[in-house]
Each structure stands twice: as C-alpha cells, then as structure tokens.
Amino acid sequence: MSKRTEKTIVDIAEELNLSVSTVSRALNDNPNISARTKEKVKKMARKLGYRPNALAAGLRNNKSKTIGLIVPRISMFFPATISTIIQNKLQEYGYHLIICQSNDSYEQEIALVNTLYSARVDGLVVSTTLYTTDFSHFDIFRTNNIPVVFFDRVPKDYDVKVIKGDDYLGGYLATSHLIERGCRDIVHISGPLSCNLYVERVAGYKKALQQHQIPVRKNRLFYQELTRESAWQTCKKIFSQKPYPDGIFASNDTTAITVMEYCRTIKVKVPEELKIVGYSNDPRTEIISPPISSVDQYPAMMGERVVAALMELINSPTAATKFTPEIIPIQLLERESSAAPVKHGRKKK
Amino acid sequence: MSKRTEKTIVDIAEELNLSVSTVSRALNDNPNISARTKEKVKKMARKLGYRPNALAAGLRNNKSKTIGLIVPRISMFFPATISTIIQNKLQEYGYHLIICQSNDSYEQEIALVNTLYSARVDGLVVSTTLYTTDFSHFDIFRTNNIPVVFFDRVPKDYDVKVIKGDDYLGGYLATSHLIERGCRDIVHISGPLSCNLYVERVAGYKKALQQHQIPVRKNRLFYQELTRESAWQTCKKIFSQKPYPDGIFASNDTTAITVMEYCRTIKVKVPEELKIVGYSNDPRTEIISPPISSVDQYPAMMGERVVAALMELINSPTAATKFTPEIIPIQLLERESSAAPVKHGRKKK
DNA sequence: TTGATTTTTGCAAACGTTTGCATAAATTTA
C-alpha cells in the first residue's frame, strides 16, 4: 500500500507556525480565534488541498454527524420515498445518512443495529421488519442517549419516539368506502399480526363492518406476507368457491395489484363484480387499468416529521421522557377500481 | 451529555491482567496469540458487553470496511435493485454500504464524493448524474489508490473500471424489433447526450434504421430529461400533427409508460396504431395494459459484477493499469405494446 | 508607565484501536 498523500492540520500548522489547536479552532470557526488568523488558516487549507478526516474527528467527539436508517427494502415505494426525503432534509442540517436494508429479517436488523452503533451514528431511524417483536437490540442506543425514531412499522410497548400513519382510520375509511359503494361481502388481506400496523388496519376494517351491521366473518380475513406470490395463493383460496366477495381491502398495493391481475385471469370484472382498495398509493396503482383506489400515507410529510423529531432529540439530550406517538394523516384516494355502479336506466323526457 | 457507559479493550485488559495489544490481537484472531488467551479474551469481551469502536479502528487502519455508493435516485427501479444486490453481496465480504443519492445534481455528486472520501470509505461505486461530463472530482480516490467502479451511467474518457449494459445493442434491438413488427416511422425519445449511455442507444437506433434503408429523420429524435413531465410535453409535440409515427422507442420505462398514457387520451390504439418499446424492464411495464415491451438489463448480474470487480481492486492494489469496460448482456422482452398486427382474414372451408 | 482585563494562542492530553520491535516465557535440542 503506497504512502498517503493526504494533508493534515499538522501540515497547515507547520506552514503558518501555529499550533494544531489554533488551526483546528480556526477551521471550526471558534470565536476565540482572530479573524486574521482564521483567514490565513482557511486560505492555507485550500492551498494545501486539506480534507478533514471524519474518522478522527468522530473518534475525538464521539459523534459522526451521521444518521443511520434501517428500512425493510428500498425497492418498496414507501420506504424509498421516505429515505429520499430524510436524506434531503438531513443534508440541510449537515448530517449524512447511511441507508441500510433489513430485508425483513430480524437477524439482519440486529446485525445492522450493532454495526451502526459501532459506527457511532448520532441517531437512528427505523422501520422495523414484519417480525420484530422484541426490541431490546435497540436498548444500546437508548442507554447511551443516542436518539432513536421509529416510523411506519413501530414498536408497540417500547417507550420511544414514534411517527406513524393513522392505520386504524386507514382501515376504517377503506372499508367504509367499499360499503358505501355497495359492497356487503368484503375480504381483508392483512399482513402478519406480529406487526402492529396491520393489527390497527384490521381493527379499522372490523369497526367499519360493525358500524354498518355487517358481520365480521373469519373466513374473509387473511394474514400473510404481503408479496405477489402470497397474494396469488390467497386469491386462489378466495375465488375457489362461490359466492365470491364483492369487495377486497388489501393492506398493501402489491397485493391489490395482484388481486386485480388474478381477477383478469378468472374474468371477474373490476369494479363491476369486485371492488378493490389498496394501501400506500404506490405509483403503479395509477397506471394500471382500471386505476386502483388506495390510501395515501403522505410519505413526504412523514419523512419531514421524522427528521424534525430526530433533530429535536439530538439538540435536547435531556433524560428520556414519555413519548407521545405522532400520527401522520392519511387520505383515501378513490379511483376506478372501486367506482360506483354505472346506472343503466334513462329518464324519459 | 452524560458519561459513556461503553467498555473498551482497556477494560478487558485490566480484568485479565493483559496488555491492550494482546487483547486487540486476540479479538482479531492474530496467529501469534495462544488459543487459551484468545478464549479468555473473547469470553471477557462478551461478559463485559464490549462493542468495537469502528471510528477508532478505522482511524488507525485508515480503512473503514465501508463502501460508498452514489446513484441518481433510489426511487428508480434500476438503481434500487442494484443497490440491494450490491449491499447483499458486500455483506458476504464483511463490508457495509453507504447509499447516497445525487438527485441527478452534479454539485451534489461532488459534495458526496468529498464526504465519502472524508469518511475514508474503502471503495466507491458510482452511477453518475445525467450531467456529469467532468470527472476530476473522482481523482482524489484514484490518487490515493482507493478503488472506484462505475456502472450504468459511466465516464467516457476516464481510465477507470466500468461495468455497463450493452446500450448500443439495446437501441439496435428495440428499433429492429419495431421494424420487424411493421413500423416504418419510428420516434426515439432519448436522454440528454451529455450522458454517454444515451449516445449509444441513439447509435443503435440509427444503425437499425440504416440497415433497413429507413432514413433517419431528425424530427423523430428527441433529447430530454426522462421524466414523466418531459415525456408528456414531448408527446404533445409528436402528436401535434399528422402523420403520426407508427413506433416509439423510449430510452426509459417512465417515458414509455407516459407515452402509453398519452395515447390513451388521444385515442391512439397501442399496439394497432402505434407500437411502444421501453428500457430497463421496470415492474410497471408488466402490469400496465397492454404490457410494454422493454429491454431488460439484468440488474442482478450487474450488481454482482460490480461487487466482484470492486473486491478484486481492493485485494490487488497494484498500480492503476488500463481498464477494459465490462459489458453486461441485455435482452429485449417482447410484450403486447409491440405485438404483431392481428390478421383479420378467415379462410373459407 | 504600570496594573488590570480581555483576547488569543499553545501545551498536553484525550479519544479507542492496532502493530513494529523488543523482551519474556516456553519449548526443544544438545
């Protein structure tokens, strides 16, 4: 390995016959350094092509100006959008973002938590895996007063800052909408109940049914990983015998899209014979035909709230207090997949 | 800021009456440490809950076991897929990945390069912005013998390791396919020529036309940012006067999808009146109706080749030699958007 | 001009880990 060519503050100090501490303070705009000295130092730094060594500064400060983000997958629309918003906002505060993927594996999430701690990130932002029910691997951050913010998929009984969509209301609105559009036999395809987010959407689904005196039928509720493959298998079950349902509320858009595709193969017309509502407003729901109704979770707003909460925690390192969950509004976007029946009657003049 | 509770190797050394150098060597499986000592050290480390400080090790070694990745946007299908593959492969080698987005901004790319250098990443993987034509900001990595690998959007005259799809062939196949399906008036919507990848796809387009004695018409070639908005504006131009083209080859799928949507609004039938081919096999091309033909770039293969090349460079830090570009195959996926005309004739018995 | 006060800078140590070289301890050989 050839010798490094990198300049350090020692080089600057020698060129100007100053101490390294003066150079460091000048480069960091310390108020106790004269403007004249500061100017000389910065000029020489530019002349020598000096670049700071973040590892050294981080070691000394025990801070890295870096935030760790753990999401299940960046190929999913919602996490990718939020990641982008978070990165752009953090940049305004001079922080850098390390994006990590758990691939929905609990073991990988633990490894990532340890790795990010070892890298001394100044804060952690997490959307958990589908299967994370024990959150003790995050204790190391909380014990050391390093801020942690959870978003979307969040812990249930773990006192930490949480920012989530209104999942209960989302499930309620999606189901009520289907009912308003005439559906009386509504399937709900949910994610696994190990993840609290889906528990709430199911609760919203049940509430809407109850409010309209529609019985909750256990064989119209499915719990699964929300992948295309799982959705396809679930469709086989749903449409294996008549009577078919007249509405389906899917807890993510990949599932809703798959239901649509399955109906195409068995010649069930959407929305005439079956109405569909998805979740998260994935861009695909707009371009598919017919476009799919979906619950929008405002990822941009969530991303911004996440960063604001994180900055607040970083800048006010008081002892941990009780955290109140922060709820981001949701909105049902009605599209053709759940359109009202077309009236075939004509009034005579 | 409260006092840290973290244990260091000094704590382990004191507990066992060993030197810190022995503890360090034991934890790193140095062959000069006895198995008995190694076991005692590792056991005590576990007992004390020791976690290494990556900043300290990185500073001492001038290595961080971290790779920096710069892509235009992670919300785009191709970069997101490659990022995921790269991260998973790097994990097998004990490396961590920092994913950064340039948001297609040259200035942001420069800032990210400097930041990643400051963080002392052991290697850099880059897909450049649309507008990067001066690559000197990467010199700092090459001067310091830190491996750099470019993929997809790559430099043209800059001696560095490059892994890219066969863009020339992709443009050629897409256009030939349209010709074989009967198109004679083919539009090509390209990205900006500041990016070499699009230069090659245009060249393939032109070659296919020439081989079939179809004149290249300048008003059937468009250069733009490949966004939905730009594509919509371009469609307005294309379909502002007759005769309309009978085929469109778009240099990315977002553009192809937008063309399809535009045709729906002006009642141009796809594929009967206009055939469409996109690029990158975005999942949306499959679920839209009719499904869009698209050039698949095998992102998984590309991601694996990127990591393999990077590992080779990291493990063989010889002086820079001439690099040969590595070409990843592509394949045209024919779908209904470019289907052959349906024959309406019936033979009489 | 001298003393008091304020501003600016330097010394030395800290941060946690790794490793070259020297030395101590253990093992082998004569």
Add this chain to the structure above:
DNA sequence: TAAATTTATGCAAACGTTTGCAAAAATCAA
C-alpha cells in the same frame, strides 16, 4: 542442565482531530 530456538506477550507510538487549562499577547484604564 545449559543453550538455542520458538512462541507469546508487552511497551510505546501511531492514526488526526479537538479541547481544558495555562500562558502569552494585546488592549484598556488609572
């Protein structure tokens, strides 16, 4: 048993930056 050789461990310094405390320099007031 002594000498030679091998194995295992310790000392000290390195890595680049930051900062508490002390001291030097500059400025102000009497």
